[in-house]
Amino acid sequence: xxxxxxxxxxxxxxxxxxxxxxxxxxxxxxxxxxxxxxxxxxxxxxxxxxxxxxxxxxxxxxxxxxxxxxxxxxxxxxxxxxxxxxxxxxxxxxxxxxxxxxxxxxxxxxxxxxxxxxxxxxxxxxxxxxxxxxxxxxxxxxxxxxxxxxxxxxxxxxxxxxxxxxxxxxxxxxxxxxxxxxxxxxxxxxxxxxxxxxxxxxxxxxxxxxxxxxxxxxxxxxxxxxxxxxxxxxxxxxxxxxxxxxxxxxxxxxxxxxxxxxxxxxxxxxxxxxxxxxxxxxxxxxxxxxxxxxxxxxxxxxxxxxxxxxxxxxxxxxxxxxxxxxxxxxxxxxxxxxxxxxxxxxxxxxxxxxxxxxxxxxxxxxxx
Ligand SMILES: NC(=O)c1ccc[n+]([C@@H]2O[C@H](COP(=O)([O-])OP(=O)(O)OC[C@H]3O[C@@H](n4cnc5c(N)ncnc54)[C@H](O)[C@@H]3O)[C@@H](O)[C@H]2O)c1
Numbered sequence: 001x002x003x004x005x006x007x008x009x010x011x012x013x014x015x016x017x018x019x020x021x022x023x024x025x026x027x028x029x030x031x032x033x034x035x036x037x038x039x040x041x042x043x044x045x046x047x048x049x050x051x052x053x054x055x056x057x058x059x060x061x062x063x064x065x066x067x068x069x070x071x072x073x074x075x076x077x078x079x080x081x082x083x084x085x086x087x088x089x090x091x092x093x094x095x096x097x098x099x100x101x102x103x104x105x106x107x108x109x110x111x112x113x114x115x116x117x118x119x120x121x122x123x124x125x126x127x128x129x130x131x132x133x134x135x136x137x138x139x140x141x142x143x144x145x146x147x148x149x150x151x152x153x154x155x156x157x158x159x160x161x162x163x164x165x166x167x168x169x170x171x172x173x174x175x176x177x178x179x180x181x182x183x184x185x186x187x188x189x190x191x192x193x194x195x196x197x198x199x200x201x202x203x204x205x206x207x208x209x210x211x212x213x214x215x216x217x218x219x220x221x222x223x224x225x226x227x228x229x230x231x232x233x234x235x236x237x238x239x240x241x242x243x244x245x246x247x248x249x250x251x252x253x254x255x256x257x258x259x260x261x262x263x264x265x266x267x268x269x270x271x272x273x274x275x276x277x278x279x280x281x282x283x284x285x286x287x288x289x290x291x292x293x294x295x296x297x298x299x300x301x302x303x304x305x306x307x308x309x310x311x312x313x314x315x316x317x318x319x320x321x322x323x324x325x326x327x328x329x330x331x332x333x334x335x336x337x338x339x340x341x342x343x344x345x346x347x348x349x350x351x352x353x354x355x356x357x358x359x360x361x362x363x364x365x366x367x368x
Contacts, residue, residue: 004034004340005071008056009064010041013077015292017045017164017321018134018328020076020091020120025329025336027054032337037071039063045164045321064088072339076120078106085113093120097358107362110355117359118351123335131347132331134317135196137324138272139241140168141316142197143188143204144175146237146270149296149309150186151178153267158309162292164321171320172207183208187265189232191251192241193217197272201239227251227282233260239270240283247280254285258302269299270311286310292318 006029008021021029023046026036037059038051048058064073065084072089079092081102086109094117096103110117123131145162152159165171176182188205192198198219205215216235223229223242226249232238233256240251257264275281276289285299289312296309317324335347342348362368 005068006034006036006336006339007059007064007067007071007073008036008038008051009073009075010039010062011043011076012062012080015164015315015318016077017043018076018318018325019044019046020074020325020329020332021336022046022325022329023050023054023056024326025333026051026056028333029336030055037067045325081105082109084109086110086115087113089116089118091118091120095121096362097122097354104362104365107359108366108368111359111363111366111368116352117355118348119355120332122354123332123347123351126346131335132328133196134324134328135241136200136203136327137317137320139190139197139200139202139239139316140204141171141200141319142241142270142272142311142313143190143201143237143239144171144208144319145295145311145313145316146188146239146268147175147183147186147204147208148178149268149270149311150237151175151180152296153307153309158298159295162295162313162319164319166322168207168320168323172204175204175208179208183210185214186210186237187214187216187235188237188239189216189218189235190239190241191218191223192243192273194219195241195243197241198239201241201270201272223248223251228253228256230256233257233264233266235266237268237270238266239272241272242282244273244275244278244280244282248282250284251282252285254300257285257299257308258305261302261305264301264306264308266308267306268296268309268311272316274312274314276312276314286312288312289314 036056038056039059040048040061069087074091096106149159190198190201232252271283296311299308299310301308338345
């Protein structure tokens with residue numbers, strides 16, 4: 001059998017420093033007989049030399065369109081908008097299977113080029129669970145952003161621009177310092193605490209020193225009675241990490257915030273789930289996603305009441321590009337090792353089936 005080749009492309013999405021293949025994963029693939037080409041990319045958190053040291057071949061930045069068509073191209077985020085046909089197999093998050101804006105045009109490119117898309121969001125194991133996801137670090141970084149917003153509020157100013165941290169320790173230290181050396185005395189609530197994001201959110205609070213009894217960890221059992229919940233207003237920070245699958249009553253409301261008046265302890269809400277535009281958003285107190293440049297928006301709280309800041313950034317793991325990539329890539333590795341058998345390996349067969357279904361929907365919509 002011929003050697004399996006794989007081509008790691010650069011990322012073109014602004015601020016995206018993460019990658020689907022880290023030097024550690026690349027080395028493991030090479031040890032298993034893969035040949036890996038890596039596009040030079042100064043945006044990526046891992047240095048080109050780290051890939052070279054792992055045995056990869058460095059190739060020119062953004063040169064994948066001229067790669068041999070039988071070499072799968074792996075990247076993380078969507079490609080820049082274009083109408084160019086895509087003849088290769090692409091492994092990436094393409095955000096075009098849930099009828100997102102422009103979805104059929106993205107798929108039309110594969111139709112025109114006879115290429116294939118394996119969308120990373122839809123690679124699942126035999127239990128239907130995603131093989132790799134970024135949730136843990138989204139929650140971890142979300143709690144950090146929330147704690148930094150609280151520290152800024154205590155200092156009487158809004159939180160300034162957030163930059164990616166070199167690693168988890170640097171983030172934990174940065175949060176501790178912002179809080180004046182310790183997070184002791186802080187009271188927080190995480191809803192969806194048993195999920196990927198929720199576990200990360202709880203871990204950040206533990207690492208910065210919030211006492212275990214002061215971290216309210218709620219999941220399905222605690223919210224079963226239905227909101228709104230007064231307990232949320234009794235914490236300093238509320239981090240929402242639920243996976244919203246069906247409509248539920250809101251966890252908190254504007255009305256509740258106004259009625260609490262000056263008695264409210266809550267100062268920061270972080271919506272990691274970011275169901276911002278969903279009509280059933282369980283935190284209907286805001287309507288925009290915030291950004292690294294401007295991480296918070298003020299919530300309308302009623303005249304004379306203490307402020308309430310909202311964080312709703314939808315790409316939080318980017319704040320921890322190294323660890324987030326390392327974990328994602330490690331989880332993806334077993335599936336990548338099955339790439340040479342992708343005609344029969346369940347994970348790839350299922351992903352291709354889904355691609356073909358979505359492709360035919362797009363072809364109908366585009367009238368191709
Ligand atoms: N903001 C970001 O950057 C970012 C990054 C990754 C994921 N996300 C989003 O975060 C959300 C959670 O993702 P995940 O991977 O952690 O999901 P997950 O399935 O691992 O966990 C979700 C948790 O929410 C709980 N839950 C669901 N409904 C609930 C309810 N009504 N009350 C209490 N708990 C409830 C579940 O029991 C589960 O424990 C998703 O919407 C995902 O898209 C956001």
